Amino acid sequence: MAEKVLMKGNEAIAEAAILAGCRHYFGYPITPQTEVAAYMAKRMPKIGGTFLQAESEVAAINMVMGVAATGKRTMTSSSSPGISLKSEGLSYIAGCDLPTLVVNVERGGPGLGGIQPSQSDYFQATRGGGHGDFHMIVLAPASVQEMADLTIHGFDLADKYRMTSMILADGTMGQMMEPVSLEAPEVHTYDKSWAVTGTNCEREHNIVNSLYLVPEALEKTNFERYERYRMIEENEVMYEEFMMDDAEICIAAFGVAARVSKNAVLAARAEGIKVGMIRPITLWPFPKAVFAKAAEHVHTFISVELSMGQMIEDVQLATKCTRPVLLCNRAGGMIPSPEEVLAKIKEVAGGMSK
Amino acid sequence: MTTQILIAGFGGQGVLFSGKFLAYKAMMENKEVSWLPSYGPEMRGGTANCSVIVSDTPVGSPIVDKPDVLIAMNLPSLDKYEDAVVPGGIIIVDSTLIARKVKRTDVKVYYIPATQMASDEGITTLANMIILGQLIRVCDAVSDENLEASLKKVVSARRADMLDLNKKAIELGVNYVG
Structure with a gap:
């Protein structure tokens, strides 16, 4: 087992994401999750990754959507009001069936609320997180070790089911330090033949899109998606x-x-x-x-x-x-x-x- | 055994840093540990505190509402948390910065002029570590051995010169008898 170090929950999420192969982070600062972005800003340039502080939360989630469409692991993080801003993107990502990891280190609300810990985004997270019929896998860590472990697991689930995994933590989990042991996880491979990576004129174009003007076709995607959700309910409960x-x-x-x-x-x-x-x-x-x-x-x-x-x-x-x-x-x-x-x-x- | 420790003072006094050292020290003694800072809209000169829990069993709530040990590095902290300390608990006071005495009679109180001592020794920024040394002396949450190994975890390699000074500060506090 790797040596134990003391880390803040927010830092553990960031390091675990890097260990899970995430090299593209987009975010916008907000208390109490800012350490995720600060850690990424420090580490990503050293490992050939991308850290980008976007002009807004809306921009950040759409950058995540763009990277996810290429099949690369990518994430964003924010806190409650920032997640509301991202909710349009979350719905589009669900409509496009893209794997992403999104972190919400919750603070008190509604509105701009406060900066102290809260769990009041439970409905928002577990009922989809945006308009339309969809779900996210929602993981709730209760220790700094779980902040790391569930981040790694979240990336795997996202890839496996082509959807968003959300880490739903609270300010305490983000700010507290506990001993944590971080190890490079087992590498799983997932089918990403759907990714938009350039055809080299050797195959048909892949299209990533959430617009379906023919209702029969849109209904079909919804039923197919919910069949996947049923499998998740059967197999992924923790x-x-x-x-x-x-x-x-x-x-x-x-x-x-x-x-x-x-x-x-x-x-x-x-x-x-x-x-x-x-x-x-x-x-x-x-x-x-x-x-x-x-x-x-x-x-x-x-x-x-x-x-x-x-x-x-x-x-x-x-x-x-x-x-x-x-x-x-x-x-x-x-x-x-x-x-x-x-x-x-x-x-x-x-x-x-x- | 579980010891719940609250370290409180002004922002800039190194309250979070000394708590982090304490947490590392306990972890390296194979104890369970948690560290939680206050993270309100604090600023330099405002109040800051951190909760450190050291235990033989996994730590439940990381929040210290009723400390077994309180380190008060300024008057507002003593005023705010004196009554919260459990009966039979410990209050350690920086007597350079806090003129008044502790009112409670059901707790053990240790006065140490940590800020003055730091100034006398030419290590003015290390009163936090002197007072932490006193904690190590009067409470058995962690031992006073192998200070350096834990210090290396919290003092960045670029500030290696601070290692010996921190060690000196802690030892001053460990050896101080009021």
Whole structure:
């Protein structure tokens, strides 16, 4: 294993992307993800890559689209308001079936909001991220090591399914440093016969386009795309279960909320409360089956979020509302404390014993 | 054992740097560690702080709300965080910059004139490392051995001349008895 180094989550994403073979980064600075761009600015020129600070987020995502059309690995990163600006491009990329990696290190919203950590772009990320019928694969790291590992995995998934993988992190994950071990990943090869690379007059032109004026043809691309999405839901779900074997109360949390909740689960267990946690790592595809299975023995679910309650809807859908799902949340850049989560667990446990 | 440490002061005092050194030191002692800076719209002269957690088990929340150890390098930091320290915890005060005494009676308090000591030794920018040395002395989160190996991780190769000075600063703090 490679030597462990201390790195910020944002830097780990950047270095992991380089290890994954990304040589084309386009971005525009915004707190709290600016270290991704700063790292790329420092490293890319030394390894023959491209770092380009675009004139805007809209320009950056369209540059990403251009590189992706040639079959090369490429990425951009931003934070919440910047991702909104990129959403037109995200939809076009989906319509063109191009593989890209997009990072959102979320901050509080709506609007320009604040710069403190948030998870309030969950709906935006998991419901497509732009106009039209589409999805992105959404990966939610909960440590600096996962910031790196999921970036590498995200590039592979993007290539495999020809679509955008989004790393959905929050300001805490971007700014914190933890030990991380970075190694060059196993190299996988993907069919890129669709790429626009010049024909040398030896083959038909490849066309990358999202415009279909014949509705029958457009419908066909949508159905084909959703068949791929169905395969992803079947094969690519990732989650972590923590102390779930005998759990009567189940916390649902991702990212920093899961880190905070882990403290609360341990504290509640020390008091004899049977509580566990399911941490979705893929937010889309959502780990529906594990929540459905948990609902067979769990009495109450608690969704812990840095938002007004967004993932809670997926927990309700996955459990088909067979069990109560409560919300424990802070918003606008605030983070729930382990004590707040513990208090909610105790409130639920108290109600159950009555 | 888990030790939650909060280092707080003015921007420019090296609060984030000393926290990073501490995190490396703990990592190289095979401990679990996290480091989280405050990243508000801070600027030189504004307040800055960082949370460092050192543990034998994987770190859950990286946020330090209730520190076991507080290093206060200016008065606003002591005012803001004094009450947050856990009972039985430790507060280390730069007594050059903070004139008042700690009000709490249920914590251990160590006063060290780190800024004055740094000035006397001609290493005016290293009060942060002197006060960190005192932390190493009074709390067993990390040992005082092999300082150099961890320093090499945080002092850039271009500033190799700073290695010995940082080491000297830490040792001043380790050896200071108030």
